[in-house]
Amino acid sequence: MTARAPAAKRLLKRWGRRIFAGSGRLLDLARRRETPGGVRILTYHRIASDSGDPFAVAPEEFRVQMELLAESRAVTSLDEAVGAQGPPKDVEGVVLTFDDGTVDFVEAALPVLSHLRLPAMLYVNPSRVGTPGFVSWRDLGLLPASGIRVGSHSLDHVSLGSLPREEVRRQLKVSRSILEQRLGTLVDSLAYPFGTLRDFGSVVKEETRSAGYRTACTAINGLNRNAMDPLELRRTKIEQGDGPIFSWVLAGCLDGWVLVDRYLSALQNRYAQTG
Numbered sequence: 001m002t003a004r005a006p007a008a009k010r011l012l013k014r015w016g017r018r019i020f021a022g023s024g025r026l027l028d029l030a031r032r033r034e035t036p037g038g039v040r041i042l043t044y045h046r047i048a049s050d051s052g053d054p055f056a057v058a059p060e061e062f063r064v065q066m067e068l069l070a071e072s073r074a075v076t077s078l079d080e081a082v083g084a085q086g087p088p089k090d091v092e093g094v095v096l097t098f099d100d101g102t103v104d105f106v107e108a109a110l111p112v113l114s115h116l117r118l119p120a121m122l123y124v125n126p127s128r129v130g131t132p133g134f135v136s137w138r139d140l141g142l143l144p145a146s147g148i149r150v151g152s153h154s155l156d157h158v159s160l161g162s163l164p165r166e167e168v169r170r171q172l173k174v175s176r177s178i179l180e181q182r183l184g185t186l187v188d189s190l191a192y193p194f195g196t197l198r199d200f201g202s203v204v205k206e207e208t209r210s211a212g213y214r215t216a217c218t219a220i221n222g223l224n225r226n227a228m229d230p231l232e233l234r235r236t237k238i239e240q241g242d243g244p245i246f247s248w249v250l251a252g253c254l255d256g257w258v259l260v261d262r263y264l265s266a267l268q269n270r271y272a273q274t275g
């Protein structure tokens with residue numbers, strides 16, 4: 001999903017994130033807080049040079065971020081990081097996730113991930129695979145050899161929170177079974193489309209569990225600690241222009257944004273124009 005925003009708004013938002021992260025950094029220094037342990041799951045969307053899409057991270061910016069992560073040896077797979085009861089105690093690490101399965105994943109992200117041997121999870125919508133702008137089934141079939149797993153992002157990229165239970169069940173079950181049949185691999189991870197608090201709830205989570213998913217990612221900001229609900233995993237979205245604050249974001253300086261997730265849902269939904 002792409003989101004286009006006027007240049008002034010994009011600039012305001014970019015600097016808003018930087019100031020927010022910088023404030024978090026100063027607060028951390030003031031508290032002399034140690035880096036909190038836990039599993040940080042990063043969310044990427046498009047890896048492309050497109051100044052009109054705040055969720056498109058430029059390939060060069062992406063490469064620098066991945067090199068930093070490769071050097072830190074912090075990256076682990078989602079499977080290793082999150083057990084049936086949430087992240088194991090004392091586990092720390094960074095997990096890479098990519099939403100939507102746009103074709104740039106194969107063209108721009110995969111070569112970097114493969115070269116640096118970084119595992120990742122790609123969440124796709126089976127109804128879009130093979131359509132213009134999205135990855136093909138052949139592309140998806142080649143990913144496991146590079147350490148990339150494929151997860152479901154629902155069948156049609158709809159907000160599950162507003163659907164009748166039967167349709168939620170169909171979106172979750174049919175997408176999983178199509179992916180498993182076409183790819184011949186186990187698919188047991190989901191990313192809720194849009195992923196804000198409005199987009200999943202107790203009914204959606206019940207259906208997610210009964211459809212056989214072991215983990216599910218949200219767009220709620222933050223770190224995953226021991227005993228986190230594996231069907232309500234928090235993530236940290238990386239946006240265009242986040243390069244200068246990337247290490248701060250990894251250290252948790254944008255985690256305070258969870259207050260927006262929880263209490264300012266109107267702002268959160270404006271912020272999460274995509275998912």
Ligand SMILES: [Zn+2]
Pocket residue numbers: 001099100153157193194274275
């Ligand atoms: Zn999405």
